[in-house]
Amino acid sequence: LKKKEAICGSPAQHQSAGITVCLTYCNDDDERFITAGENLDFDLNLRKTFIFSRRQQKLLGAVTSITLRGDGHQFFVTTDKCHLYRFNYADFTHELINTCHYAAVNDIRFPSGCSELFATCSYQDVRVFNTNTQQELLRINIPNMNCYCIDLLADGTAIVSGWDDSKIRAFYPETGRLMFTIQNAHKKGVTALCSTSTCNRLISGGGEGQVRVWDITEVRPPDVQQRHGRTRRRRGCSGDEKGVPESSFVTKLVEAMHEHTNAVSCIQISKDDLSCVSASADSTCIIWCLEKQIIFSNTLFRCICYHPNEWQVITSGTDRKIGYWEVYDGSLIRQLEGSRSGSINGMDITKDGNTFVTGGDDKLVKVMDTYWSASKIVNFIVFFFVSLYS
Structure with a gap:
């Protein structure tokens, strides 16, 4: 912050550029965080040079929030299509917990x-x-x-x-x-x-x-x-x-x-x-x-x-x-x-x-x-x- 310089970063490319809408840190590891945007979940490691995505999952809808559970062994993800997912951090598998309509019920x-x-x-x-x-x-x-x-x-x-x-x-x-x-x-x-x-x-x-x-x-x-x-x-x-x-x-x-x-x-x-x-x-x-x-x-x-x-x-x-x-x-x-x-x-x-x-x-x-x-x-x-x- 004092030098106003980025510690880490990744150049945007036309294949991977998107909108990151939420970010959360892991409770037991300051060099690990989870970020998400349009239709993607990323698990990233901090690096002094470029960061790269280690694991990712495709979800239905743009991700709107991420919440860690406990010590970070699990986390919950919600999307703008009214889907609630639960992720296991170890193997990065996910399951749909709950869902509803995202538009007016007629x-x-x-x-x-x-x-x-x-x-x-x-x-x-x-x-x-x-x-x-x-x-x-x-x-x-x-x-x-x-x-x-x-x-x-x-x-x-x-x-x-x-x-x-x-x-x-x-x-x-x-x-x-x-x-x-x-x-x-x-x-x-x-x-x-x-x-x-x-x-x-x-x-x-x-x-x-x-x-x-x-x-x-x-x-x-x-x-x-x-x-x-x-x-x-x-x-x-x-x-x-x-x-x-x-x-x-x-x-x-x-x-x-x-x-x-x-x-x-x-x-x-x-x-x-x-x-x-x-x-x-x-x-x-x-x-x-x-x-x-x-x-x-x-x-x-x-x-x-x-x-x-x-x-x-x-x-x-x-x-x-x-x-x-x-x-x-x-x-x-x-x-x-x-x-x-x-x-x-x-x-x-x-x-x-x-x-x-x-x-x-x-x-x-x-x-x-x-x-x-x-x-x-x-x-x-x-x-x-x-x-x-x-």
Whole structure:
């Protein structure tokens, strides 16, 4: 520092020049440090002349921080793709400890009758997580595309998703391989999606405001066993080159319903698959049977739920109100204040219809009693943290 001269250094070359974003010293050796930058981890030794990299590992995303553990026998590395790695210093091996989406999460779904797994979608990928361990089990990547919505078929045989390139893509849940694609499903991207209980129809909503019904027909190979009219596929083998033969699928547009004038934000279907309700950014909710009743309100609806008895629907949106609507004539039954600040962006209801949960811009998850006043709301502050494993 007194002489303002570099003790050590390495000339930059066009093959290796990059941006070093973080640096940490080893606790038990002053002549050893770890540096990282874009997509690389380096373990370096100090030299009086030039320094050179001894070992390196390629990571997913640019490195944002490095933290030593204990005496330096291990260290943790995080990247801008929301990956947390643990390195062993002796052999310089690494393992992925935890990960999550690095962009906004657009949708989340649980399988029918199962709370141990859940699927999420975001920019470029669809992921499946274990609820108990929070570990990622499956990742489906579509580069440079944004996934707006997902749904899981009731029999668990497919993950269907809607994308901003106007395509509906279905994937095998065991391997993540593509099952089928519906081309040009909507003009301005697929913004909402749900499936029937029979798993042979999809209902989609688009950015242009249309609600469309798609018929899915599975053409089974002759040597594949059948059960209840559908293909019986061995778990863990579907879509695998070494597994059972894959079925082919034929998709057909059954109906296109034109009523919304803006993007469809949510679609829910009734238990009997005879009617569905859609919410849109044009401030309307529509119950289709094909068209049974139109519900108008001066709010931009974000989400909607059928009551399990299906005699009413519950809506919420940018006006921070939770509305109860009569399905028969579309009349408003009552309203509750769902949030004091910010819109309500997500909502779901239990199977018994006694409790529903909301989440919104106020960063609170609220558990509400369906039949009592808002004073029975229980608030849970939602925050994110990174847990380092010892």
